[in-house]
Amino acid sequence: MLVLAAHRYFLTNKPRNAVTVYASFHLLLIFASTLDCIRHYVGILTLKESFRPEDCLVWIEALLLVWCRGVGPGLGLFFLMQCITSWMLAALSFSVHRTEHSWTEGDANPQLDFGR
């Protein structure tokens, strides 16, 4: 792990991002939803989570595309859509939602501020 320290910091007492994260960040974002989906199905296989009716929605999407386009192009289009969404979610929503730039002192109009 230390060999990679120039590119990645593995110690939690060094919470700084390396320069390479600017690039690898995007790769992580592109596959974030796919990784979460894999985590979900690993959870199902290990009986930690359950398969729910709404889980069928992505299967229906993928199967429709495979049925209309064939396996390769169908899955390609499916993952193109999902990976772009995953990137947009993280690069746009995640970042804006979570950093210090998103916090304010509250609404300037006291009647609209939280808690009123």
Add this chain to the structure above:
Amino acid sequence: MRGVVWQAVGHVLAKCYVRDAPRAKNAAQQPRYTFDPKGFYCTLKRRATQVLGTSMKGHGPTAEMHSVAMTMLSAWLVCFAAMCLAPMYTAVVAAVMAATFLHALFGVGHNFFHQANNLWMYVFDLTLYTSNHWRVSHAISHHTYANLELDTEVSSVEPFMYGGACSSCAPCNAHALLCWCWLRTGTS
């Protein structure tokens, strides 16, 4: 919270009472919630129950919100149909457009899964994320401990990226700044 009879819960908890928890040595280790009837948690719970127990008229999603959600879903369905049926080049363009609308539907699903069970929250499941899991991880972890170590949506990407709200998380902040400028330009 709706459907829970807090008085009955109180009676059950009273049967399980052993003794008061010892006071922590410092304020940071103090329990977040206490059962003090005049404390924050019980006061919030009591007031929320009063609101939720009465008419919900005016508290649910507006007609505008429903129309936005319906527009996004329709736009995504049109793009998805093009992905299935149009020539390949058009299908690729449609996939990019579908991704944009799916991003919007993620937001719609997110807003609706914070409410009582409803059909709109399932548009979240059109992405590879699951509303059932996010309802717990996002509502409990992120909204309770936003941007702290206990926010699993931030800490789950460590050690590959540190996403906490601190000056050292440069990629996140740089992105946020760019997105903020872009949003401000678009909305002003």
